[in-house]
Amino acid sequence: MTEGNFVDYVKMYVCSGNGGKGSVHLHREKYITKGGPDGGDGGRGGHVIVRGKANLWTLLHLKFKRHTRAGHGEHGSSGRSSGADGEDVYIDVPLGTVIRDTETNQILFEITEDGEERILAEGGKGGLGNWHFKSSTNQTPRYAQPGIPLEEKYVTMELKVLADVGLVGFPNAGKSTLLSVITSAKPKIADYEFTTLKPNLGIVKYRDFQTFVMADIPGIIEGAAEGKGLGHYFLRHIERNSILLFLIPADAKDIKKQYDILLDELRRYNPEMLDKERIIAISKSDLLDDELQAELKKELDNELPIPYLFISSVAQKGIKELKDLLWKMLNN
Known part of the structure; x- marks a missing residue:
């Protein structure tokens, strides 16, 4: 999937259907001049339903579909015939999608399972026909219920990537390169900061045909929790990862300090992120000879x-060991 095709934020207007009116009808037939009330019920208005689809990875298909309307319920008719229900409309979304009310910013619900269905805008209930209101004292009621009106709202859909492992690091730390090596993903790779502007997902193949999903998140900078750089745009994607893999280059001036800054940005954005399992990978370690690596290891054993x-x-150094460690952590 190309970078431009990854859409993780969409605003929409949704509108359910009106309920149909109940019928006011009195039965008339040859030789039956006073057959009594027989007006049927109105049909239910159509719902707008959000449905989870495991084979979707982006909200791209909704980018230019900003208005969604369900069908109206039909009115009741004679002979106690109920009106047809309005047609339901389904909005398919990838797993990990959060739906908010745009005006209040309140979270309405989240879709996390394949096939999960939630009603976003409920169709109006159909009105009762006049035959429901007959009684011993009112045998020919000439009134029926109107249908309940439609429901409309503006909603915001946000995709938070569902991945087993999320790559966390400063820009240009080698996250995209690692993803391209460890999976079949083909992210954009270059030697300048913020090469990655959208999350990339890749499937890591492990032993015995087992797999897990890794996400390359755009680089964090100091102050990201306040919106600097790409700010909240990508921090929300880290919320759904089971394990956080911190990637820090071996040529960094202070590895421990970089880790602390990254951790602090996550804490300030959402303290619950610190409850996730974490691991550090010192990337670009081919720049170190054995003596330098041994010296750095002794230093890091006391600090990290x-x-x-x-x-x-x-x-391709340490890649197999990294896969083994990640798989062990995921299955614990």
Whole structure:
């Protein structure tokens, strides 16, 4: 999927259908001059329903479909005939989509399972026909219920990528290169900051045909929690990852300090992110000779509070060990 085809934020107007009116009808037939009330009920208005689809990865298909309307219920008729229900309209979304009320910013619901269906705008109930209102004291009621009106609202759909492992790091730390090596994904790779502007997903093949999903998130900069750089645009994608893989280049001036800055940005955006399992990969370690790596390892053993390992995407160094460690953490 090309970068321009990844859409993770869409605003829409949705409108359900009106309920049909109940019928006011008195039965008339040859030789039956006073057959009594027989007006049928109105049909239900159509719902607007959001449905989860596991084979969707983006909201691209909704980008230019900003208005969605369901069908109106038909009116009741004679002979106690009910009107037809209005046609329901389905909006298919990828798993991990959050639906908010645009005006209040309140979260209405989240779609996280394949085939999950939630009513976004409920169709109006059809009105009752006049035969419901007959009684011993009112045998020919000449009134019926109107249908309940439609429901309309403006909603915002946000996709938070569902992945097992999320790559976290500063711009140009080698995240896209790692994703291209460890999966079949083909992200854009270049030697300037913010090459990645949209999340990239890749499937990591493990032993015995087992797989897990890895997400390359655009680089974090200091102040991202306040909206600097790409700010909240990509931080929300990290919320759904099971494991956070911090990628810090071996030529960084202070590896521990970089890790602390990244962790602090996550904490300020959403403190719950610190509950996730974390691991550090020291990338571009092909720049280090054995002596330098041993010296750095001794230093990091005392400084880093979580597991770490040295990798090089270009030299394919430590990639197998990284897969093993990630798989072990995911299955614990």
